[in-house]
Amino acid sequence: MTEHLHTSTQIQLVQRPQGIPTEHDFHIQRVELSPLNEGEVRVRNEFISFDPYMRGRMNDSKSYIPPFPLGETMTGSAVGRVIESRAEGFSEGDLVTHFMGWRDIAQGSAEEFTAVPELGDKPVSAYLGVLGLTGMTAFAGLTKVAQMKDGDTVFVSGAAGAVGSIVGQIARHRGARAVIGSAGSAEKTALLTERYGFTHAINYKEAPILEQLAEVAPEGIDVYFDNVGGDHLEAALAHLNRYGRAALCGAISVYNAEDPLSLQGPRFMTNIVTRSLTLQGFVLQDYLQYADEFRAEIAPLVMDGTIKDDETVVEGLDQAIEAFLGLFEGKNTGKMVVRI
Amino acid sequence: MTEHLHTSTQIQLVQRPQGIPTEHDFHIQRVELSPLNEGEVRVRNEFISFDPYMRGRMNDSKSYIPPFPLGETMTGSAVGRVIESRAEGFSEGDLVTHFMGWRDIAQGSAEEFTAVPELGDKPVSAYLGVLGLTGMTAFAGLTKVAQMKDGDTVFVSGAAGAVGSIVGQIARHRGARAVIGSAGSAEKTALLTERYGFTHAINYKEAPILEQLAEVAPEGIDVYFDNVGGDHLEAALAHLNRYGRAALCGAISVYNAEDPLSLQGPRFMTNIVTRSLTLQGFVLQDYLQYADEFRAEIAPLVMDGTIKDDETVVEGLDQAIEAFLGLFEGKNTGKMVVRI
Incomplete structure (x- = not known):
């Protein structure tokens, strides 16, 4: 195991944006990861998701999900591969989705990760978009x-x-x-x-x-x-x-x-x-109770190309904040993701 | 049968109100009634209903019910008694509700009238209000x-x-x-x-x-x-x-x-x-499919006084237009009806 697997680069919210967010509202933090406990998994994120609703969580207002706490790493959908596992059912290389976005390495209890099938030629970022x-x-x-x-x-x-x-x-x-x-x-x-x-x-x-x-x-x-x-x-x-x-x-x-x-x-x-x-x-x-109905009807249409999905892929966590701000300027076509 | 039973005094809309309606938008017309055909009923209205939604029908705009036609008698809820019947199931004196308001005498096919029970001490105008x-x-x-x-x-x-x-x-x-x-x-x-x-x-x-x-x-x-x-x-x-x-x-x-x-x-x-x-x-x-549920739950509460209903009763068809206009000045408490 190399050194970088023991640290995670994460983006934290440090002040609540007034109007359009700026880079000053965020801080990039390197976080030391503790060794895995029994039942935990470590994942290297391949793609993290940026969605307009996240702007709402940056405000300190009554909404359906609590605001992002200041001084903590933000969260959001992500897809990655297990790089270390001390949990039953997860092995190195497994593809998983989870909610610890805004960082390169995610680590936590196995229940926080969902193993998902490989997609063949289709980029796994589809799990953050049309299949997610x-x-x-x-x-x-x-x-x-x-x-x-x-x-x-x-x-x-x-x-x-x-x-x-x-x-x-x-x-x-x-x-x-x-x-x-x-x-x-x-x-x-x-x-x-x-x-x-x-x-x-x-x-x-x-x-x-x-x-x-x-x-x-x-x-x-x-x-x-x-x-x-x-x-x-x-x-x-x-x-x-x-x-x-x-x-x-x-x-x-x-x-x-x-x-x-x-x-x-x-x-x-x-x-x-x-x-x-x-x-x-x-x-x-x-509406999560309709997940099976959704997958049964939509996944085949996605895999056979009937439903077309597009992505705007930004490269690297250091471009993440700019990518997020781009959402509000209409810079994305289709799903906005950052490849890590 | 006396002469006045062969004519009906009716209120017609003669022009579409601009903003707050005025008396000039309406015309009181005496209409000669034809003799009853087989299957028809003639009813003397006791109370006619005035409701805010009627203002919408005076406009010529897309809505859930068609506009009142110009030059015709307006319609609305009414309760009255049969004064002449050539229809099976209806006898003189029967209490009925129907939709030919804005007039003193209503006449039409028996299907347009619904026989309803007497209410004892409670004024039958309740059929236009809390029970209607x-x-x-x-x-x-x-x-x-x-x-x-x-x-x-x-x-x-x-x-x-x-x-x-x-x-x-x-x-x-x-x-x-x-x-x-x-x-x-x-x-x-x-x-x-x-x-x-x-x-x-x-x-x-x-x-x-x-x-x-x-x-x-x-x-x-x-x-x-x-x-x-x-x-x-x-x-x-x-x-x-x-x-x-x-x-x-x-x-x-x-x-x-x-x-x-x-x-x-x-x-x-x-x-x-x-x-x-x-x-x-x-x-x-x-929501008419809930009529039975409504009656079963609410009528007993009305009859035993748990639910209190109030009316603003205006006397006489000649006061009708003023009464209607009063709806928009908050002159009514509870249901606005005209007693004929």
């Missing part, structure tokens, strides 16, 4: 929260992102009449229609989303999957048909506002009453 | 849409109104931890706590509802029943706890806005995501 929490979020939000039905017209914001791109493809696979996606560049809107099979793509930077949505959905929408909030949610509220359902997964447009709660809300709220709409915020934790 | 669509709206919204559970803290806006006062009492009966109601006068807030058993009452004209709700619900609310919209919905969004549910029944604060859809929405929308909230608009038509 990202894909499940798309699946649960679309099919369980918004209860998408065959023949629905579906609108997805942030559609070139990790979750959005999967939502659109599942919607199409499940028989949507039309799938409309929004994104913030011509490259991304081209991806939506050419690669992910969206029926219509809207570049929200070109004209008000409200008007563009009216053009491509003259008969309204039935389901809205929201990753963006703000003007996108407003446009959806304006165009949702009777009994329309909106699954609210994220609001990346406001995560970095200094006081997101003070932002004035969308117009068209009275449509909720007059059209019997349902708006439902959700987090994946409450 | 009003009570069912309260029951369905609270128990089916918002899925109120034992131990929930419940907030009801427009709580001295027909629906709101019943919501509060059902919530209390179903084991709410606390029931908070808002109303617009000291007389009404006194009613809430002294007569309807609300735990706390807020006079929204005294101070911002947001601050007052924070004071009386320091641990937040779990269920919100919205009759008002606007600042009340905003206050609820600010204080709903994780997994909170809001049943959106009405938005009387904006019904008379010239362009309600253009009104800026509430702050605190991002709480929907971070706290996994559900906002659901509903109309009673979609």
Whole structure:
């Protein structure tokens, strides 16, 4: 065993960001690892996941998961290989997923790690994306929260992102009449229609989303999957048909506002009453009971190439903070991961 | 049979109100009634119902029920007695409920009328209120849409109104931890706590509802029943706890806005995501399957006085328009009906 396996390079949150995070909010710390106890495993992370929801955990506010503690290493999804094991069922080289991201070497009790099958030609980072929490979020939000039905017209914001791109493809696979996606560049809107099979793509930077949505959905929408909030949610509220359902997964447009709660809300709220709409915020934790259903339906479509997933891969933990900040500038297409 | 039984005095909508309706939007018309055909019934209305939702039907806009046609008699709940019958199962003197309100004499096919039991000492107008669509709206919204559970803290806006006062009492009966109601006068807030058993009452004209709700619900609310919209919905969004549910029944604060859809929405929308909230608009038509459950649970509580219902009774069809307009000035306590 070489020296570097006894230390872990980890990224800690040292102050709570005001608005857009900066490098000063983080600190890279080398941590000495204690020898493994009985029942513990040591893993070298191959990929760690960066997701917009992590921005929320950097605030000290009431939410569905507690804030990241200051002065401690942050957490998040990761996939890696066992490099040392004192736990039954884990051997060196085993591929595992776990939640100790934001570091190169992870170590802990065996229960914190899940052994997963090799993927052949497919990079194992898929376990952080389409085959992991990202894909499940798309699946649960679309099919369980918004209860998408065959023949629905579906609108997805942030559609070139990790979750959005999967939502659109599942919607199409499940028989949507039309799938409309929004994104913030011509490259991304081209991806939506050419690669992910969206029926219509809207570049929200070109004209008000409200008007563009009216053009491509003259008969309204039935389901809205929201990753963006703000003007996108407003446009959806304006165009949702009777009994329309909106699954609210994220609001990346406001995560970095200094006081997101003070932002004035969308117009068209009275449509909720007059059209019997349902708006439902959700987090994946409450839908984990559908994991088997998700894997059974989606994994084969991913492995045979029906569902296409893209990644933005950043190399090296020393690029991690910049990569994370890039999420809020739309620098990623698909899932943002760091390769270690 | 006397002459007046062959004519019906009816209120028609002659132009679509801009903002607050005025008398010029309506016309009182005497209509000659044709002799009854086989299978038809003629009913003298005793009470007709006035409800805020009718304002929406006066607009020419996409909603859950079609707009009132111009130049035709409006419709709404009514209770009356059969004065002539050529239909099996209906005899002179039978008490019936139906949907041909806004007139003194109603006539039509027997299927349009429902025979209902006499109520003894209780005025039959209860069939327009607590025992009718009003009570069912309260029951369905609270128990089916918002899925109120034992131990929930419940907030009801427009709580001295027909629906709101019943919501509060059902919530209390179903084991709410606390029931908070808002109303617009000291007389009404006194009613809430002294007569309807609300735990706390807020006079929204005294101070911002947001601050007052924070004071009386320091641990937040779990269920919100919205009759008002606007600042009340905003206050609820600010204080709903994780997994909170809001049943959106009405938005009387904006019904008379010239362009309600253009009104800026509430702050605190991002709480929907971070706290996994559900906002659901509903109309009673979609919950009629719970009518039996409603009657079985609520009617005994009404008849034994556990649930108290109040009415504002206006005398005479010639006062009807003024009575309707009074709904939007908060002139009613409880159900607004016109006695004919």
